[in-house]
Amino acid sequence: MPDNTLRARDELFWQTFADRYAVEPGPINLENGYFGRMSRTVVEEYQHNIELINRSNSVHVRQRFEQSESLQIRAQLAELISMPAETVALTRNATEGLQSLIRNYNLLKPGDQVLICDLEYDTVKGAMRWLAHHRGVELIEIEHAHPASFDSLLATYREAFERYPKLKLMALTHVTHRTGLVMPVKAIAAAAREHGIDVILDGAHALGQLEFNLDDLGIAFAGYNLHKWIGAPLTLGFIYIAPHRLADIDPDMGEMHFPLTDIRARTSYSTPNIPALRTLPLVLEEHHAMGGAAAKGARLNYLRNLWVSAVRDLPGIDVMTPDDPRLYCCITSLRFTRHDDQQLMVERLLNEYNLFTVMRSGAASGPCIRITPGLTTTAADIELLTRALTELR
Ligand SMILES: Cc1ncc(COP(=O)(O)O)c(C=O)c1O
Structure with missing residues (x-):
């Protein structure tokens, strides 16, 4: 496999790939x-x-899918995060898995505190707010400073851990969908551990573009989907629970199809998208064949750096993620500082330059425009973006 950094800039290779x-x-x-x-x-x-399962219906599903295929698929999925199959249970998306982990975490007592930050995904924020209503815990919401640094992010968490001694549980997003900031998960999880705080990790945007090891990160609970950077059909996700922490997550709503000792009891029992699941082995084969997250991440970061390095210092543009390689990935947001309405700028990018982007709000520092290249994006697309940003600012 050629060096990922060299290949990342090889437009001919990526054109063939696209x-x-x-x-x-x-x-x-x-x-x-x-x-x-x-x-x-x-x-x-x-x-x-789809055609096979439609033709063969429950005969194939009961005789083959349930008996063997689904088990092999689960084992392959676990391999993707270098974990044993017993630590992984399939879900329909990241939200379903994360909400199940949050809802069923059983170590909270009334009066305890739980923590989120402004950059969490809305369905995770919602689930943590739900805990406050239904478990009598207090929700603490913190905000991260902009621009952020490794030290500022960690210090913000350390401060919260000191200030709120009843904190027991926190949500943490590996890659925030609002600005693309990559959180220093290992350092934050270690600081949380010192205060006896458990972390539920939202890995939706990390899987497939970042390399990580959950043991090394010190993470016991995590939720993922497979339809972002893995390239699987929509409607697939999974949760991870470290085996020694399984008892701390209750079965989902009294789920009793699997024994208490089986992680699959932590998800809702329902008919999954069987054709999508049967497609997963090919998806994973293609992901690995192209060099996995290391190769995808290198290409995507290269494209990100092309535009960020060109506009970072331009007056009128505020790039939301720092250039510390520990803190960014391919998603990066920006703000036009001389224009109040970022949605209007999204529309101008589309109408005047044919560039499709999206506005994200909800970060404490205000609305921004999210730029996310993909595996079919070319350096020429990024050149056009750079020109558009330079002219529109
Ligand atoms: C950071 C983050 N977490 C969670 C989710 C939810 O993922 P899903 O749509 O698979 O439920 C998303 C989706 O965009 C996300 O960006």
């Missing part, structure tokens, strides 16, 4: 953070699986 994806003519998509495209071969396999 040809594996069917792309609808239209605006240049710089909003690849919503979900990822499937390759043509994955689409074909998915279609084949």
